[in-house]
Amino acid sequence: xxxxxxxxxxxxxxxxxxxxxxxxxxxxxxxxxxxxxxxxxxxxxxxxxxxxxxxxxxxxxxxxxxxxxxxxxxxxxxxxxxxxxxxxxxxxxxxxxxxxxxxxxxxxxxxxxxxxxxxxxxxxxxxxxxxxxxxxxxxxxxxxxxxxxxxxxxxxxxxxxxxxxxxxxxxxxxxxxxxxxxxxxxxxxxxxxxxxxxxxxxxxxxxxxxxxxxxxxxxxxxxxxxxxxxxxxxxxxxxxxxxxxxxxxxxxxxxxxxxxxxxxxxxxxxxxxxxxxxxxxxxxxxxxxxxxxxxxxxxxxxxxxxxxxxxxxxxxxxxxxxxxxxxxxxxxxxxxxxxxxxxxxxxxxxxxxxxxxxxxxxxxxxxxxxxxxxxxxxxxxxxxxxxxxxxxxxxxxxxxxxxxxxxxxxxxxxxxxxxxxxxxxxxxxxxxxxxxxxxxxxxxxxxxxxxxxxxxxxxxxxxxxxxxxxxxxxxxxxxxxxxxxxxxxxxxxxxxxxxxxxxxxxxxxxxxxxxxxxxxxxxxxxxxxxxxxxxxxxxxxxxxxxxxxxxxxxxxxxxxxxxxxxxxxxxxxxxxxxxxxxxxxxxxxxxxxxxxxxxxxxxxxxxxxxxxxxxxxxxxxxxxxxxxxxxxxxxxxxxxxxxxxxxxxxxxxxxxxxxxxxxxxxxxxxxxxxxxxxxxxxxxxxxxxxxxxxxxxxxxxxxxxxxxxxxxxxxxxxxxxxxxxxxxxxxxxxxxxxxxxxxxxxxxxxxxxxxxxxxxxxxxxxxxxxxxxxxxxxxxxxxxxxxxxxxxxxxxxxxxxxxxxxxxxxxxxxxxxxxxxxxxxxxxxxxxxxxxxxxxxxxxxxxxxxxxxxxxxxxxxxxxxxxxxxxxxxxxxx
Numbered sequence: 001x002x003x004x005x006x007x008x009x010x011x012x013x014x015x016x017x018x019x020x021x022x023x024x025x026x027x028x029x030x031x032x033x034x035x036x037x038x039x040x041x042x043x044x045x046x047x048x049x050x051x052x053x054x055x056x057x058x059x060x061x062x063x064x065x066x067x068x069x070x071x072x073x074x075x076x077x078x079x080x081x082x083x084x085x086x087x088x089x090x091x092x093x094x095x096x097x098x099x100x101x102x103x104x105x106x107x108x109x110x111x112x113x114x115x116x117x118x119x120x121x122x123x124x125x126x127x128x129x130x131x132x133x134x135x136x137x138x139x140x141x142x143x144x145x146x147x148x149x150x151x152x153x154x155x156x157x158x159x160x161x162x163x164x165x166x167x168x169x170x171x172x173x174x175x176x177x178x179x180x181x182x183x184x185x186x187x188x189x190x191x192x193x194x195x196x197x198x199x200x201x202x203x204x205x206x207x208x209x210x211x212x213x214x215x216x217x218x219x220x221x222x223x224x225x226x227x228x229x230x231x232x233x234x235x236x237x238x239x240x241x242x243x244x245x246x247x248x249x250x251x252x253x254x255x256x257x258x259x260x261x262x263x264x265x266x267x268x269x270x271x272x273x274x275x276x277x278x279x280x281x282x283x284x285x286x287x288x289x290x291x292x293x294x295x296x297x298x299x300x301x302x303x304x305x306x307x308x309x310x311x312x313x314x315x316x317x318x319x320x321x322x323x324x325x326x327x328x329x330x331x332x333x334x335x336x337x338x339x340x341x342x343x344x345x346x347x348x349x350x351x352x353x354x355x356x357x358x359x360x361x362x363x364x365x366x367x368x369x370x371x372x373x374x375x376x377x378x379x380x381x382x383x384x385x386x387x388x389x390x391x392x393x394x395x396x397x398x399x400x401x402x403x404x405x406x407x408x409x410x411x412x413x414x415x416x417x418x419x420x421x422x423x424x425x426x427x428x429x430x431x432x433x434x435x436x437x438x439x440x441x442x443x444x445x446x447x448x449x450x451x452x453x454x455x456x457x458x459x460x461x462x463x464x465x466x467x468x469x470x471x472x473x474x475x476x477x478x479x480x481x482x483x484x485x486x487x488x489x490x491x492x493x494x495x496x497x498x499x500x501x502x503x504x505x506x507x508x509x510x511x512x513x514x515x516x517x518x519x520x521x522x523x524x525x526x527x528x529x530x531x532x533x534x535x536x537x538x539x540x541x542x543x544x545x546x547x548x549x550x551x552x553x554x555x556x557x558x559x560x561x562x563x564x565x566x567x568x569x570x571x572x573x574x575x576x577x578x579x580x581x582x583x584x585x586x587x588x589x590x591x592x593x594x595x596x597x598x599x600x601x602x603x604x605x606x607x608x609x610x611x612x613x614x615x616x617x618x619x620x621x622x623x624x625x626x627x628x629x630x631x632x633x634x635x636x637x638x639x640x641x642x643x644x645x646x647x648x649x650x651x652x653x654x655x656x657x658x659x660x661x662x663x664x665x666x667x668x669x670x671x672x673x674x675x676x677x678x679x680x681x682x683x684x685x686x687x688x689x690x691x692x693x694x695x696x697x698x699x700x701x702x703x704x705x706x707x708x709x710x711x712x713x714x715x716x717x718x719x720x721x722x723x724x725x726x727x728x729x730x731x732x733x734x735x736x737x738x739x740x741x742x743x744x745x746x747x748x749x750x751x752x753x754x755x756x757x758x759x760x761x762x763x764x765x766x767x768x769x770x771x772x773x774x775x776x777x778x779x780x781x782x783x784x785x786x787x788x789x790x791x792x793x794x795x796x797x798x799x800x801x802x803x804x805x806x807x808x809x810x811x812x813x814x815x816x817x818x819x820x821x822x823x824x825x826x827x828x829x830x831x832x833x834x835x836x837x838x839x840x841x842x843x844x845x846x847x848x849x850x851x852x853x854x855x856x857x858x859x860x861x862x863x864x865x866x867x868x869x870x871x872x873x874x875x876x877x878x
Contacts, residue, residue, distance in 0.1 A: 001029045001077060001134065004109070006126055008119045011534060011562035014594065015113050017601045019098050020562055023085070023122040025112040026104060026585075027078050027130070032137065033108035038074030046136045047071060047080070050144060054087050076101070077133055078110035084129035085114050089121060092151035093344060104585045111585060121154045149345075156346035161185060163201045163451040170466035175479045177566060179542060189473060190480020192546040193510070196473040200448040201421050203473060210418030214447040215260050217292055220417060227416050229409065230441045232427075234294025243281055246293040247274075253296035255443075256280035258287035269385055270296050276366070297427040297441045301387045302398070304406070304431075305454060305465055306414040306422040308472040311407040313399040313463040314431060315453045320354045320384040320392030324375030330364070331371040334383070342458070347390070350456040354392035359384055388450075395453035397460025398431060405434040413445060421469065423449020482546060484565060485697050488553045488599045489574025489612075490592075491747045492690045495678070495726050496574060499694040499716055501550040506712035507704040509548035512540035516554065516741075517724055517856055521546060528857070533557025534564035541565065553599050555592070559584045563598065569607045570700055571600040572693040576617040577746035581774055593617040603627040608650070608700050610693045613640040630700070632692035634685070636660070652696035657682065659691050659713075661699055670695055671710050677717045683757040684727060686750035687718075720864060725856035727754065730867050733874070734845040736760055737863055742852050743770060745780040751850070752788035760848025765789035766835050767852050769808040771801035778808060782815020786824060789850070792816060793827045795835040797854040805830050836862055 005026040012020050037043050048054070048068055057067035067083055082099040089096045099114035116122025128147045135142040160168060164185045168178050171189050179188040185200045197204040202211065213219050221231050235246050236259060247254065256277065257267040266287040268280030284291040301317045322333035334354050337343070343351040356371065360383045364370060367381075375381050387393040406426075414422040428440025435441070454463045474480050485504075487497045494515045501513035505523065512521045514536040519527035521543050527536060532554035540549050541564065553563065576593045586592050596618075600609035605627050612618040613631035619640060622629045629649070633641045636655035641662070645651050651662040654673065661668040674682040676691060691713065698704045698712075718727050725741035738758075742751040748767075755763060767785050769778035785792055794812055796805045809828055816826060829835040832854055839849045853859035 001027065001032050001130065003127065003130055004028050006123055007560060008116075008123065009562040010119070011564055012566065012598050012602050013562035014559060014598060015100055016098070017598060019115050020566065021116055021119070021122075022098075022113050022562075023116050023119075023126050025081075025126045027081065027110050027112050029077055029108045029110065032077045035137075036074040036076055037071045037080060040137055042139060043136055044068065044072045046139065050132070050136065050142070051084070051087050053091065054083060057083055057087070059083075076110070077137070078112045081126075081129045081133050082112050082114050084132055085112075085122075085125040088125045088128055088132075088147060088151060089116065092121070092148050092155060093349075094118065094121060094151070094155055105587050118155050118158045120158050121151050124151060124154055152345045158183065160187070161200065161452075162347045162455065163448075164198060166451055166455050166466040167198055167201070167469050170464070170470050171474075171480075174470060174474070174477070175481075176470070176474060177479075177481065177541075179538060181542075188542060189470075191484075191541040192482040192512070192549065193544060194478070194480040194482060194547075195542070195544060196480065198469075198473075201451060201469070202448045203421060203469065205473065206420055206447065207418045210420075211447040213417050214419060214422075214445050217257070217259050217444060218290075220445050221292075223416055224413065224442055224445075227412065229413060229416070230436050232294040232297050232441045232443065234292055236290050237281075237293055238289055238291065240278065240281065243277055243293060247277065250293070250295045253298075255292075255294050255296045256284050257292050258284045259290040259292050260288050267386060297439075297443070299428045299440055300430070302426040302428060302431055303395075303449070303453060304402070304410045304424040304426060305449060305451075306410050306419075306424065307465065307468040308420055309411055309414050310468065311402070311410055312465055312468055313397065313454050314402050315457060315460075316396040316398050317387030317389075317453060318394045318396070319382050319387045320394075321380050321382045322354075322375075324377055324379040324381060326377035327374065329372045329374050330369065330381060333375075333381075334371075343392075347452065351394065351458060352390055352392050354383060356383075359391075389452050394458035397454070397457040397463065399461070399463060402431045403434055405436070406431050409435065413442065417445050419445065419447055420472065421449065422446070482541075482549055483570075483701060484541075484549045484551060484568040485570045485572070486551050486553050486563075486565075486568040486599045486602070487572040487574070487693075488555075488558075488596050489572070489618075490577040490579050490596075490744065491742075491750065492574040492686060493552050493554070493572075494741075495687060495690045495723060496572060496694050497550055497552040498723060498726075499678070499691060499712075500572075500697055502716045502722070503694060503698040503709055503712040504548050504550065504701075504704065506715065507698070507708040509704075510546055511548045511550060512543050512546035513550040513552070514540060515552050530554075530556075534561045537564035555584075555586070555595055558595055558598055559586070563602060565602070567602050567604050567607075568599070569604060570610065570697045571603045571607070572610045572697055573597075573600060573612060573618045573621060574690070574693065575612050575615045575746070577744065578777060579744035579746070579773070581777070583772055589617060593621070597621045597624065600625055600627070608697075610652075610696055612693075613638050613644075613651070630696055632689075632696060634689055634692075636662075650696060650700070652692040654688050654692065659688065659695060661696055668699075668706060670706060671713050676713045678723065678727070680718070680727065680729075680754070680758075684754045686754070687727065720860045724860060725853055727751075728860065730863055732843070732867065732870060735843040735847040735849060737840075738848060738850040739853055739856075739859055739863060740850065741856055744773075745777060745784060748781055748784045748852065751852075752784055755788055755848065755850055758848055760846060762790035762844060762847050763788065764791045764793065764839055764843070764847055764849045765852075766793045766795055766839055766850065767812065768795050768797050768832075768854060769812050770797060771799070771803035771808055775811055778811040779815035779818070782812040782817075783819035785812075786816040786819035786821075789824065791825045791827075793829055793835050793839060795832050795854075796830040798832070832859065833862055840866055 007024040009022040059067040078101040082101045086096045094117040096115050189196045252272045254271040255269050266284040304314045305312045338353045343353045384391045423446035425444040454465045487493050501511045505511045514531045518525045519531045519536050532552045537551045603609045608628045610630045613633040632652040634654045636653040645662045648664040658669040673679050673688045678687045728739040730737040742748045
């Protein structure tokens with residue numbers, strides 16, 4: 001058995017709209033297709049022995065033990081691998097439980113789909129699950145612990161930390177979308193113009209000056225001291241001579257730390273000897289030349305959190321330590337402490353396991369202890385110099401004990417430094433009395449303070465400290481979103497997208513939109529090529545100048561990665577026809593409709609899905625939607641339209657020569673189709689059809705008026721700039737050239753319908769077939785062309801996609817010969833440029849030459865160049 005392909009789905013997708021994060025494995029069982037689990041000796045017992053916790057997998061039985069029952073009765077290995085991949089992640093601290101295994105349309109090949117928390121961990125789990133399943137089949141040993149530990153390491157390396165993570169989770173609860181901008185902790189909250197950013201717990205609202213001040217401990221101390229905030233006495237040094245002077249001035253005990261350190265790095269506390277002091281100086285110098293020496297304040301270590309200049313909570317922090325029992329050594333005590341079920345690897349649990357490192361050894365050396373030392377009963381043996389939770393420390397919530405004077409002091413400190421998210425480290429005997437009276441002091445002020453000690457304290461009440469951060473970034477319960485119109489279908493989606501974007505832009509919106517030829521921000525092309533996938537959509541949603549998004553969403557991106565967004569305000573499905581069938585496991589029109597249905601299924605409950613009522617597959621999508629539905633049709637008497645509008649629903653129809661919006665029983669005649677330039681006087685029926693969902697989608701936004709829509713319809717002119725590759729007509733002196741991107745049978749039929757209504761004889765067609773389409777689809781292109789054109793030139797696409805040029809040409813010719821009713825000259829010129837030049841050089845007066853272009857930009861550039869040369873020659877002659 002082998003993995004043929006792995007895809008990471010990051011958004012709503014073919015398998016699930018509500019569980020967007022899925023791994024899709026294309027698995028070939030090879031010889032195991034003939035060996036279900038009940039036919040492999042000992043397999044069920046070996047699986048159960050390796051994964052006893054899988055007893056909780058209910059599977060289709062719906063009860064604990066259900067999966068094991070299926071295995072004993074007999075199931076295929078893809079199903080087993082699905083469950084192993086889920087359980088591996090769960091055992092590594094990533095609870096995952098959704099999976100599907102379905103046939104891929106080829107015997108022995110399956111799609112194994114399961115959810116993940118961290119994508120790298122999900123991919124690793126997929127590969128490990130196959131290895132484990134093979135070992136279980138073969139009856140060989142397997143080290144499961146190594147895979148689980150590796151998954152833990154991947155999780156810690158890739159996931160957001162607990163501080164950033166809790167902010168993102170709070171945003172998601174409130175409906176605020178987010179985009180992770182790098183592999184660290186930089187995250188965008190919200191879309192477009194409404195976006196905010198966080199990096200760890202620094203927000204885009206946080207002052208850069210304040211962060212600089214907080215990172216300079218001496219400057220922080222000077223500002224606080226000047227404001228009568230209690231701080232330890234101290235000085236800045238660089239050399240051992242300076243260290244001697246500081247000791248003489250302040251006496252032991254001392255603290256030595258780098259001036260611009262963080263997270264306790266390079267800090268040494270409770271220094272009582274010269275030897276300790278020189279070692280501490282060297283440790284601090286690892287992080288900078290300037291080093292702070294200050295009086296060591298005795299007491300307890302407290303952290304106070306201030307957000308948006310308001311006191312939020314406080315915690316008592318205790319360094320990692322063990323308490324002697326007079327019987328066992330320090331190593332044993334550490335091992336026992338680590339057995340606490342609340343302690344885990346990294347940040348997976350409330351507490352982190354205590355590890356032995358150089359800092360631990362240093363602290364033991366100072367007491368003349370080793371790991372074999374048996375400390376007296378009741379002695380607290382500190383194992384770390386700082387109270388960070390990530391090194392095994394603990395925290396106790398003391399929010400309700402903080403004296404009002406200390407609350408005022410901490411809010412003042414945040415204002416003095418200028419930090420809107422501020423962590424204040426205080427050393428004092430307690431916070432129940434004013435620090436200014438109990439001998440305590442402010443040790444540090446922290447930008448990007450950790451939240452874990454507050455959201456998951458070892459003792460006391462957890463505090464939702466992410467909520468005030470989100471309140472600060474998004475006041476008035478705003479969600480940070482911009483309107484999104486998402487458009488899909490087989491044909492017409494690019495023109496519909498461009499027209500919709502043009503209407504919104506004409507209404508004053510700053511629009512970003514994606515199409516099959518590029519990404520546009522406020523009408524400027526910023527990315528070129530087929531940009532109908534999630535990366536292109538994300539490009540628009542990340543742009544800080546955009547306040548409205550119109551996104552073309554094609555099949556390819558959906559199947560490869562899923563959508564870039566969780567919800568849209570309005571969705572449009574233009575049609576579903578036979579194109580791209582046989583690719584990516586999508587073999588039928590019904591399956592293709594399921595792919596396209598992902599877009600309307602992401603529509604907000606209060607939003608609208610606009611569906612083609614003339615297309616049965618599209619119309620049937622309404623059944624699974626939890627949003628408002630509107631329809632469009634080329635026939636106002638369509639019974640589906642009549643029934644819908646009779647109930648007060650919205651529709652857009654073509655009636656009596658008008659494109660019309662129907663609101664219940666009322667009609668709003670927007671404009672005569674013949675007055676809309678992209679319809680070529682009403683001859684291009686498919687562009688009338690494309691206009692209908694565009695006007696309806698725009699109208700549903702209350703700030704876009706009918707007048708805005710009318711103006712936009714009359715100014716959207718078919719041209720190489722506004723509609724590249726979509727009915728671009730070039731008038732030469734004695735003939736015309738029509739350029740269109742029609743690339744499937746349904747699209748070519750619509751193009752040919754338009755060509756048949758146009759003047760011009762003979763009608764010449766430059767056609768091609770796409771290599772990754774079915775034989776029948778390529779032949780259909782030949783059949784349709786034979787019914788439309790008087791002459792045919794066959795060219796080839798730049799990329800053959802798995803076929804030879806000869807195979808494609810033969811299929812096209814076969815289709816032409818099946819359908820032609822007269823003698824049609826067929827010329828084969830495989831190069832697109834040469835084919836265009838041949839048509840140009842041999843064009844008869846009055847002819848109409850139509851090209852189904854492959855690379856739109858190159859074809860348009862060539863034809864525009866020919867037109868410019870002809871125009872220039874005419875001027876010279878004149």
